[in-house]
Amino acid sequence: MNRSKSHNSKMPRTDSAGETDLHSDVYRLVGDSKPPDIKMKGESSWVAGIQMFASFLLAGFGMVAASLLLDVVQHWQVFMQVSEVYILVPALLGLKGNLEMTLASRLSTHAHLGHLDTSLSTLVIGNLCLIQCQAVLVGFLAAMAAIAMGWIPDGQFDIHHTLLLCASSVLTASFASFILGLIMIGVVVISKNLNINPDNIATPIAASLGDLTTLALLSWIASLLYRSIGTSIVLPSIIILVGAVLVPVCGYTAWKNTFTRQALDEGWVPVVSAMVISSAGGLILDYTVSQYKGIAVFQLVINGIGGNMVAVHASRLSTSLHTGQKEGSIIGGTTKMLLLMVIPGQLIFIYTIGYLKAGHTSLTPIFILIYMAAALLQVFLLLSISHWMVVWMWKLGMDPDNSAIPYLTALGDLLGTALLGLAFYILYAIGDKDSDLGD
Known part of the structure; x- marks a missing residue:
C-alpha cells in the first residue's frame, strides 16, 4: 500500500475558513450526521491556575510517596535476590506512565467534544481494551530491557529470573492499566459534572497514581511469584501465555472501536x-x-x-x-x-x-x-x-x-x-x- 495515500486518508478535513474539523469524522462514524457546535467553556485564569497547581501538588506528593515505597520494597527478598527487578522499575514506570497520561489527554478531549454524554460506554470499552493491549506489550518490552541490562554485565542467563520478570511485568501492567483506566474515566466524568476542566487535572493525577499503583503491584506480584522460583515455571508461563492471548483480542476490539482505532495505529x-x-x-x-x-x-x-x-x-x-x-x-x-x-x-x-x-x-x-x-x-x-x-x-x-x-x-x-x-x-x-x- 502506498504509505502517503493511507496517511492522507486520516488528514483532518478543512472547512472554508481553513479550520480543521477532525472531530466531525468521529461523529459521522458513530452515527451522528453533524457534530454539535462545540466550544470550550470559558474559564478564568485564576480558576484554571488553582486547578492546575492543586493537581501538580498531588502529583508531586504522589511521586514522593512512590519514592518512599521504593525505599521500603528495595529491601524485600525478591529485589535483593533478583536484581533485575530493580532495573525493571524505572523502565516499567516510565512506559506505563506514558500510557496513562495519553489516556487522560484523550478522555479530556472527548469530554470537551461531548462524547461522554453521547457514547460513554463505547469510549470506556474501546479505551480499556486499547490500554490493555498497549500495557501488556509495554510490560513485556520493559522486562526484556531489564533482562538485557542485567545479563550484559556478567553474561549469565537464568531462565527462572527471566520468566519471573516477564510474568511480573506483564501481570502488573495489565492489572495497573485496568485499575488506572477506570480511575481516569471516573476522574474525567466527575470533573465534567463538577465543571472542572479535566485538561487541568487529569494528566498529573494519572502520573501520580500511575507510579504509586504500578510500583506497589509490581512489588507484590514479584514477591508472590518469587516463592515459586526454582521449583516451577508453570505459573509464570501461564501468565505470559494469557498476556499473549490478551494482546490480539484487546487489540482487535480497540481497532473496531471508532474512538480508539487511530490511537492504536499511532500510539x-x-x-x-x-x-x-x-x-x-x-x-x-x-x-x-x-x-x-x-x-x-x-x-x-x-x-x-x-x-x-x-x-x-x-x-x-x-x-x-x-x-x-x-x-x-x-x-x-x-x-x-x-x-x-x-x-x-x-x-x-x-x-x-x-x-x-x-x-x-x-x-x-x-x-x-x-x-x-x-x-x-x-x-x-x-x-x-x-x-x-x-x-x-x-x-x-x-x-x-x-x-x-x-x-x-x-x-x-x-x-x-x-x-x-x-x-x-x-x-x-x-x-x-x-x-x-x-x-
Whole structure:
C-alpha cells in the first residue's frame, strides 16, 4: 500500500475558513450526521491556575510517596535476590506512565467534544481494551530491557529470573492499566459534572497514581511469584501465555472501536521512542550521579514537575485544536500560568526534601537561585517544543492526544537531567559546595 495515500486518508478535513474539523469524522462514524457546535467553556485564569497547581501538588506528593515505597520494597527478598527487578522499575514506570497520561489527554478531549454524554460506554470499552493491549506489550518490552541490562554485565542467563520478570511485568501492567483506566474515566466524568476542566487535572493525577499503583503491584506480584522460583515455571508461563492471548483480542476490539482505532495505529512509535530518549537521559544521570551524589533526589523533582506541566500544556492545546479554537486564544495564558507555577512548586518540594533530610545538598541561597534558573529554562523549552510539536502533528493529520505526551515527557527527563547536571557543575565551579555537595 502506498504509505502517503493511507496517511492522507486520516488528514483532518478543512472547512472554508481553513479550520480543521477532525472531530466531525468521529461523529459521522458513530452515527451522528453533524457534530454539535462545540466550544470550550470559558474559564478564568485564576480558576484554571488553582486547578492546575492543586493537581501538580498531588502529583508531586504522589511521586514522593512512590519514592518512599521504593525505599521500603528495595529491601524485600525478591529485589535483593533478583536484581533485575530493580532495573525493571524505572523502565516499567516510565512506559506505563506514558500510557496513562495519553489516556487522560484523550478522555479530556472527548469530554470537551461531548462524547461522554453521547457514547460513554463505547469510549470506556474501546479505551480499556486499547490500554490493555498497549500495557501488556509495554510490560513485556520493559522486562526484556531489564533482562538485557542485567545479563550484559556478567553474561549469565537464568531462565527462572527471566520468566519471573516477564510474568511480573506483564501481570502488573495489565492489572495497573485496568485499575488506572477506570480511575481516569471516573476522574474525567466527575470533573465534567463538577465543571472542572479535566485538561487541568487529569494528566498529573494519572502520573501520580500511575507510579504509586504500578510500583506497589509490581512489588507484590514479584514477591508472590518469587516463592515459586526454582521449583516451577508453570505459573509464570501461564501468565505470559494469557498476556499473549490478551494482546490480539484487546487489540482487535480497540481497532473496531471508532474512538480508539487511530490511537492504536499511532500510539506505538511515540512510546518506544520515548524510552530511547529517556535512556539518553539515564546515561547523563549515571555520569552526573558519579560526580555529584546530591543530584539524584533533585532529578526526580525537576523531571516530575517539568513532565507534568508540559503534559497539561499539550492536553489543553490538543483540546483547543479539536474544538476548533485558535490555539493562541488560550495557550498563551496557559504558558504564562505554568511558568509562574514553577518557582512556588519547586520551592515546596525542594524544602520538603530538605525537611526530610533527603539527598546530600544544603539549600543555600546560591543553590536555590541556580536550581530555579535550570527549572525555569527546562519548563520554558518544554512548553515551546510542546506548542510546535502538537501543532505540527495536527497539521500532519495525527492526533496529538495519542502521540505528543510520550515525546514531551521523555524530552523533559533529558532536558531536566542535563540542566540539573550543568547547575551542579556551576555550583561546584564557583565554590558553593558544602561538605556534602559532590562527595
